[in-house]
Amino acid sequence: MTDAFADLRDLYQEVILDHGRHPRNFRRLGPPARHAKGDNPMCGDRVEVWVRLEEGERIAEAAFEGRGCAISIASASLMTETVRGKSAKQARALADAFRTLVRTGRCPMCGGVHAEDLERLRPLSGVAEYPSRVKCATLAWHALEAALAGEATATSA
Amino acid sequence: MSQAAIAMVHPGFDVFAIRREFPILAESVRGKPLIYLDSAASAQKPRAVIEAMVQAMEHQYANVHRGLHWMSERTTEAFETARDAVARFLNAPSREEIVFTKNATEAINLVAHAYGRGVMDPAKAVLISAMEHHANIIPWQMLRDERGIELRVCPITAEGELDWAGFERLLADGRVGLVAITHMSNVLGTVTPAERIARAAHDAGALVLFDGSQAAVHRRVDVQAIGADFYVFTGHKLYGPTGIGVLWARAELLERMPPFLGGGDMISSVSFEKAEWARIPHKFEAGTPPILEGIGLAAAIAWVERVGLEAIEEHERALTDFALARLSAIEGVRIFGRAQDRGGVVTFALDRAHAHDVATLLDRQGIAVRAGHHCAEPLMRVLGVDSTARASFAAYTTRAEIDALAEALERVRRFFA
Numbered sequence: 001m002t003d004a005f006a007d008l009r010d011l012y013q014e015v016i017l018d019h020g021r022h023p024r025n026f027r028r029l030g031p032p033a034r035h036a037k038g039d040n041p042m043c044g045d046r047v048e049v050w051v052r053l054e055e056g057e058r059i060a061e062a063a064f065e066g067r068g069c070a071i072s073i074a075s076a077s078l079m080t081e082t083v084r085g086k087s088a089k090q091a092r093a094l095a096d097a098f099r100t101l102v103r104t105g106r107c108p109m110c111g112g113v114h115a116e117d118l119e120r121l122r123p124l125s126g127v128a129e130y131p132s133r134v135k136c137a138t139l140a141w142h143a144l145e146a147a148l149a150g151e152a153t154a155t156s157a
Numbered sequence: 158m159s160q161a162a163i164a165m166v167h168p169g170f171d172v173f174a175i176r177r178e179f180p181i182l183a184e185s186v187r188g189k190p191l192i193y194l195d196s197a198a199s200a201q202k203p204r205a206v207i208e209a210m211v212q213a214m215e216h217q218y219a220n221v222h223r224g225l226h227w228m229s230e231r232t233t234e235a236f237e238t239a240r241d242a243v244a245r246f247l248n249a250p251s252r253e254e255i256v257f258t259k260n261a262t263e264a265i266n267l268v269a270h271a272y273g274r275g276v277m278d279p280a281k282a283v284l285i286s287a288m289e290h291h292a293n294i295i296p297w298q299m300l301r302d303e304r305g306i307e308l309r310v311c312p313i314t315a316e317g318e319l320d321w322a323g324f325e326r327l328l329a330d331g332r333v334g335l336v337a338i339t340h341m342s343n344v345l346g347t348v349t350p351a352e353r354i355a356r357a358a359h360d361a362g363a364l365v366l367f368d369g370s371q372a373a374v375h376r377r378v379d380v381q382a383i384g385a386d387f388y389v390f391t392g393h394k395l396y397g398p399t400g401i402g403v404l405w406a407r408a409e410l411l412e413r414m415p416p417f418l419g420g421g422d423m424i425s426s427v428s429f430e431k432a433e434w435a436r437i438p439h440k441f442e443a444g445t446p447p448i449l450e451g452i453g454l455a456a457a458i459a460w461v462e463r464v465g466l467e468a469i470e471e472h473e474r475a476l477t478d479f480a481l482a483r484l485s486a487i488e489g490v491r492i493f494g495r496a497q498d499r500g501g502v503v504t505f506a507l508d509r510a511h512a513h514d515v516a517t518l519l520d521r522q523g524i525a526v527r528a529g530h531h532c533a534e535p536l537m538r539v540l541g542v543d544s545t546a547r548a549s550f551a552a553y554t555t556r557a558e559i560d561a562l563a564e565a566l567e568r569v570r571r572f573f574a
């Protein structure tokens with residue numbers, strides 16, 4: 001069967017539509033979970049991210065709430081799934097690799113230790129073509145890093 | 158004017174002939190012919206404008222008002238001719254009342270500084286509306302924060318028109334010194350009743366400034382018939398170049414206002430102790446003015462006059478009616494702004510998709526629309542949305558392009574369903 005939406009699907013792959021429509025871990029976590037807000041004033045996207053850490057700084061659980069476009073919601077949703085079980089340090093490394101992925105469309109670290117996670121995040125790489133939309137994809141990751149650092153707000157840069 | 162009368166006055170309006178005058182419309186985007194529905198953000202340029210500017214740079218260019226040489230004299234003449242063209246375009250009583258700025262934003266800031274800080278009684282209030290562009294909000298907020306003046310905001314109705322009863326109520330105590338209001342909303346398309354606003358403002362002892370950034374592009378503006386005190390617009394939306402805007406103000410006001418920026422060209426004599434201001438409008442034009450842009454703007458005005466503003470208005474009215482009908486027939490599309498009197502912008506949202514996704518997915522189909530808050534965040538709050546998408550039309554827009562928009566939007570709806 002030919003896909004009537006092939007021209008739209010290359011950027012909005014099924015996984016993005018799915019996570020955009022049915023975001024995972026879309027809830028708040030109570031204390032002592034850390035949390036931070038991310039705000040993209042340019043387009044009105046807003047997310048709040050919570051992380052609960054276990055002993056040894058491992059992420060036991062990540063969750064978020066927010067509103068925005070399909071890209072920002074799907075990215076936040078995928079993020080909460082991929083960082084689970086990672087150390088704060090690993091999560092930061094993944095955030096870096098993800099930013100490179102969505103800014104450049106390339107994935108120099110896809111062969112490395114986070115290969116599997118980055119493969120899951122790869123559908124978002126299409127936004128590299130839309131510099132104005134890159135911030136939608138990175139917003140939740142900035143908030144996550146701020147939460148891990150114990151800061152209350154992140155500004156998407 | 159009736160349909161028949163327009164047809165008689167402008168029998169020659171041919172959108173396809175007009176399109177051939179815009180080189181950029183032959184470009185393709187993502188392998189598809191460009192469908193440019195973002196003219197309210199900035200209009201494309203006809204060859205006449207491009208050539209006038211190239212012509213000046215290649216054959217007749219120097220600084221103005223300074224050199225005592227042939228090139229400078231000719232350039233000064235061309236630039237000052239642009240002032241005449243703008244004065245005629247707005248039906249201003251005198252060319253000295255036309256001040257060139259960088260854009261509409263700077264023109265409003267000029268008034269907020271030179272009139273707001275320099276002349277207006279700080280006990281007076283400024284009245285704006287809920288559908289202003291940030292350009293007509295922030296300068297007044299800055300004035301408020303600096304001088305403690307009161308800033309009042311007139312509400313709008315559910316249709317997106319000025320709430321007239323609210324407007325009169327806000328004027329009733331006679332404490333408003335200046336009404337600063339859009340002549341056409343860049344989001345809702347609403348054209349405000351300028352003459353009625355000016356009359357009510359004057360009756361209440363206030364002056365009135367119109368932000369004509371959108372209106373001047375879509376219909377004929379006559380500042381005297383309106384009874385305006387200040388009128389601003391911006392060149393790049395009027396098929397002209399970026400980097401030039403216009404402030405028109407009554408000469409008597411300009412005379413009373415202190416300068417906005419200081420520097421060369423705005424003084425008649427200077428010593429280290431003091432300076433004498435140049436006469437108007439030069440008092441407000443510090444530094445080398447936008448010379449090439451002025452020449453380009455004059456060419457844009459000549460182009461618009463040749464096509465005919467009435468013909469453009471009629472063409473856009475038909476397109477807007479068509480777009481409103483086509484888009485509202487799509488399931489889940491909500492349209493913002495249902496004013497009786499409106500210009501060629503249609504702002505909408507799709508219930509299952511965010512405006513940014515809509516704009517990106519339209520772009521993938523070769524269609525350029527704007528998405529976001531359109532520099533009118535407070536209005537978005539009034540409308541109860543984070544962001545919307547906007548299609549806007551110009552003299553070169555065709556019905557086929559609106560059909561393409563409707564079809565692409567229908568696909569986006571099904572894609573997100």
Ligand SMILES: Cc1ncc(COP(=O)(O)O)c(C=O)c1O
Nearest residue numbers: 260261262290292343370371391
């Ligand atoms: C209604 C309105 N006012 C003011 C402006 C500001 O124009 P400019 O950015 O050219 O100063 C715009 C355009 O964005 C507008 O639509």
